[in-house]
Amino acid sequence: MSMKKTIQNILSQEDLNFLLTNRIPRNTLTRFIGWFSQIENPVIAYISIQVWKFFSALDLSEAKSQHFKSMHACFTRELKPNARPINQDFNNLVSPCDALIGAFGRVSNGEIFQAKGFPYALEDLIPNKSLAKSYEGCEYVTLRLTSSMYHRFHAPTAMRIRKITYISGDTWNVNPIALKRVERLFCKNERAVIECEIDHPDKGIENTTLTLVPVAAILVASIRMHCINLLFHLQYKGPNEIDCEVAVTRGEELGWFQHGSTIIVFAPKNYRLLPSLNLGDNIRMGEALFEYSPER
Structure with missing residues (x-):
């Protein structure tokens, strides 16, 4: 089993997941990530996005741009035109x-x-x-x-x-x-x-x-x-x-x-x-x- 799969299996355990994502200083960590994610540095952005990909199913193939100046820019990315067709039935x-x-x-x-x-x-x-x-x-x-x-x-x-x-x-x-x-x-x-x-x-x-x-x-x-x-x-x-x-x-x-x-x-x-x-x-x-x- 790969290291990625092993870590994901560990984190999927409910008690541990709840502990790691809730029994922490939530607001302080949220403010820190809000600040960190907006650092405009290509090296920091690249490493952060790679770590993000390691722990999730992040797929950027539909993104309008493939180059992000910060992790925040990747979070709030736009999609390519017509990537999401809109159902036009008024009902x-x-x-x-x-x-x-x-x-x-x-x-x-x-x-x-x-x-x-x-x-x-x-x-x-x-x-x-x-x-x-x-x-x-x-x-x-x-x-x-x-x-x-x-x-x-x-x-x-x-x-x-x-x-x-x-x-x-x-x-x-x-x-x-x-x-x-x-x-x-x-x-x-x-x-x-x-x-x-x-x-x-x-x-x-x-x-x-x-x-x-x-x-x-x-x-x-x-x-x-x-x-x-x-x-x-x-x-x-x-x-x-x-x-x-x-x-x-x-x-x-x-x-x-x-x-x-x-x-x-x-x-x-x-x-x-x-x-x-x-x-x-x-x-x-x-x-x-x-x-x-x-x-x-």
Whole structure:
């Protein structure tokens, strides 16, 4: 067995993985990596990216550039044109990012699940109580970005961004091991709540509010939003409510994570997750995620 495989097998042990990625000074390490990753030195960048490749399935073949002046530039890399075709069916909401399906279901009694047996109150995740309550009976999906994935996120459909609420928080790891051990994890971590109004041809649609909740994590705690030209980070204390009125097109880039993390998508009423999608499935940005189902 190769050394790489041996190390990966060791790190995959749940107790050790949880210890190494959570029982450490998370915020201090996150700030350090945030600083280190932006050092613009070709030697440091090259070595850092090679180490990253050793511990993950990092594939840069789709990257717009193959030369990175820093590890941060590699984290936030752009893709080649047309690397992610956008589904153009207006009855579909597309995935805002490359991700694994981590959890999905319907909001029931104000609760959703971060993992099997681990429910949490939607009002703990979304500070706006009326917004949280409006999703009762609606469907949601948790999209988990791994460290090696494309880290930019995009608009699921043509829509207007109405408000962004930033909540400063902790930086727990958001991998499945931590989600099975730390209750209300997403509600503890740094996150942004992006309230949007979708543009749909059916003007009689009951509810057109779509909400995206990007959640940061260890080594990740910075969320860049283009529409308000801000980089949210651990020192940007929250909650902070920022009203905006920004129209975006289907598939338009909204921002990026500095590493990898999670986006929870709350669909309007009458939308359902595609029946073909299952837990653990890999989905790419631009692929159909929810479909309009007016009979519901």
